[in-house]
Amino acid sequence: MQLSYLGINVERLDAQWEAILFDVLGLEARPREEGAPLQLRVDDRHHRITLYSTGENSTAYVGWEADTQAEFDQVLRGLREQGVACEEADARLCEERAVMRMVYFEGPDGVRTELAFGGVVDGQPFKPSRAISGFNTxxxxxxxxxxxxxxxxxxxxxxxxxxxxxxxxxxxxxxxxxxxxxxxxxxxxxxxxxxxxxxxxxxxxxxxxxxxxxxxxxxxxxxxxxxxxxxxxxxxxxxxxxxxxxxxxxxxxxxxxxxxxxxxxxxxxxxxxxxxxxxxxxxxxxxxxxx
Missing domain, CATH: 3.10.180.10 (2,3-Dihydroxybiphenyl 1,2-Dioxygenase, domain 1)
Incomplete structure (x- = not known):
């Protein structure tokens, strides 16, 4: 199991955000259309962080990833047996998260929590926005x-x-x-x-x-x-x-x-x-x- 990805709502994407994400951390922004969410790469995954410009600051979702299909099925079965209402993500949402399979449910304190399997490894290498050795993922x-x-x-x-x-x-x-x-x-x-x-x-x-x-x-x-x-x-x-x-x-x-x-x-x-x-x-x- 691992912390796979994170979705964050932000009031606006301004110059300070860009300085932190690119000039300090060296993250890579995926190409996007104007107004679309900002997807950020830290390694060979398609993306791991998504910023949504929504006019408010909050946590959109936290994504945890099972290491294997068997672990995913086992954890999902346990969640449902313990009364956690899990919704299966459709193909569109799985594509947005860049995973093979995903379910979502309400975690403690109302935090949207997601369980995924099969994070997409991108065919193109991670290209940091400043010269860094990379991240420990x-x-x-x-x-x-x-x-x-x-x-x-x-x-x-x-x-x-x-x-x-x-x-x-x-x-x-x-x-x-x-x-x-x-x-x-x-x-x-x-x-x-x-x-x-x-x-x-x-x-x-x-x-x-x-x-x-x-x-x-x-x-x-x-x-x-x-x-x-x-x-x-x-x-x-x-x-x-x-x-x-x-x-x-x-x-x-x-x-x-x-x-x-x-x-x-x-x-x-x-x-x-x-x-x-x-x-x-x-x-x-x-x-x-x-x-």
Missing amino acids: GEQGLGHILMASADPAATVQWYQDKLGFRVSDYIHWDEARATFLHCNPRHHSLAIMNPCFGTGAGELNHLMLQARSIDDVGRGYDEVQRRGIPLALTLGKHTNDHMTSFYMMTPGGFAIEYGYGGRTIEDEEDWEVQFYNAPKLWGHNLGKAQD
Whole structure:
């Protein structure tokens, strides 16, 4: 299982969005007609992120992908047995998401959640919009997301029971109470916390994209400072996943974390769940956006 794709509603696609997506992160935009959604590539997949210019800022959908057809069928069967109303996507919607098969349903806090199989691998190579070494995706998926929930304990249990996620660890700091969950070797693909730091229930706090080189992150950090892009958190290193990263504030009201060097969970039996009282080893100071 992996975080496969993400759909985001934005008030408008402006110059700051373009600077973050292309000048800092180096994503590739798929060709589109005027007014059409902006589909973004991060690897050999057709696309993994879609921005919809809707006049509002919100999460449109979160897409999780099963590794095999058998896993897809097993998870779908379990969802229906547990009373989750799943709708089968038609051919048009599967083409829009660039997957072989997909079902959608309401997740915790009303978040539209999708289960897919067979993400389309594009015949053309990924062409970043600036010189970067690429992103750490593959079996680990797009990256990770942190979302707030009105009932974090129930939401964590939902992902464990319905999608088979496993707890990586916990961090409690200031007013935040966060649980980190994994579904593949990535330290966490999902984190759930209580509403805090301006993030309400069902809202996206941040999306993390992991670079293949620390130099990509460093040069991106230089670009952020050169262009005056607001920082949510300065460059720093996390306690739990050991990611070295910084956080940019987007016009959509959530942050994008750009990092390198996150540790993985290769053996479940050898992994020890830890409880941390701080999210950082160093750095990650509040940026100008939150002064």
